[in-house]
Amino acid sequence: MAKKTLSNKNNLNVLYEDNHLIVVNKRAGDIVQGDKTGDKPLSEVVKEYIAEKYNKPGNVYLGVVHRLDRPTTGIVVFARTSKALPRLNKLFAEKDAKKTYWAVVKNEPPKPKDTLIHWLKKNPKNNKSYPHTKEVKDSKKAILHYEVIKKLNSYYLLEINLETGRHHQIRTQLASIGCPIKGDLKYGFDRSNKDASIHLHARYLTFEHPVKKEPLNIEAPLPLDAVWEACLF
Template identity: 80%
Template sequence: MGSEKTLSNKDNLEVLYEDNHIIVVNKRPGDIVQGDKTGDKPLSEVVKSFLKEKYNKPGNVYLGVVHRLDRPTSGIVLFSKTSKALPRLNKLFQNKDAQKTYWAVVKNEPPKQKDSLIHFLKRNPKQNKSYAHIKEVPDSKKAILHYELIKKLDNYYLFKIDLETGRHHQIRSQLSAIGCPIKGDLKYGFDRSNKDASIHLHARELKFQHPVKNIPVHVIAPPPSDPIWDACV
């Protein structure tokens, strides 16, 4: 099943796929998936408003958050529209049966064209940052990703990344550990921020079995439009 893209005028919501049980949207950098201490309107509430208006629903709209993306990151976010689908989707992600592919733009050439990275990430909640260690340290979690250099730009390099584990700031921390911090990511060693406070990390592709229909779903999200991303597509 391919992606079906529609653009809602309301709140600039880009819907990539929707049926009775699930809705997949393309998150803009800067949007938060769930509410936090900033008090900014989260993407989950934007999607609820969209569904309420589209289907003229009275009362509250049910929406389950299946997974999250960091605020400065863009790309695919999957929500559940039914209480039947949510636990099945949660199980799918817990069992690593959902295949997630990311794109990342970095300044430095990687040590290898293609590699698997294994680190032990230790999270520092006060700094909201994860530190990558080669060997296991107390309170660390094993993190595995596979990257491939898929395009050389004038001043940057485009990586395709397949995640095997889903740790806090995993891609950002692991790429930084090999000397390839993501464009705009000051927290993980890039030399300057992007003007819109985004980072060039994008959840590009998602493949999974539909939780109710049991058919394959494959969604691809176009990256945000800027000169660097436009050169990647």
């Protein structure tokens, strides 16, 4: 039976867990895997949580299935067994996991609902992706579907479904239509959020359990701030 819990020690919001996988609600600022900053990654926090909760001696197995950008919040899935990891990797690689994001933007999109298709090229020097309307060398095709689902006082709430998973895809593609995400200085928003977050949240994830073969529908609560609270219906 899946369990929902909150680890106060690690401030870890667990959305789903069983013997094969664990799903958490990532906070802004957390990195999913270790990088050159040397900051403690979310994967290590989850390992500590598992070791403590289940009294596991020695190294805890944990497989990273996918990632979210550091300033982004929401659903992140980890594999708890070597059996589950390749199956989850296959699900995500073959687009059998449906990812739905919420994004808050200041400018009204050109259309209330649309499909965006670009070829994105990453520049590793500044860790930024650039959109092109046709294929260029070393670019990757990016497709997303967005819809305006709520008009706020000063912003618009968009719901986004991804067909592809490219580097900074949502951030790049929304910026390309004049709708940078709130707080996203890298892609053209005019000011940062106080906590260095951006208003992009991995809200829903639907996929088949890699071992039990049952449908899983995960929902991540929104971060606690006034703009996100205004997005609730």
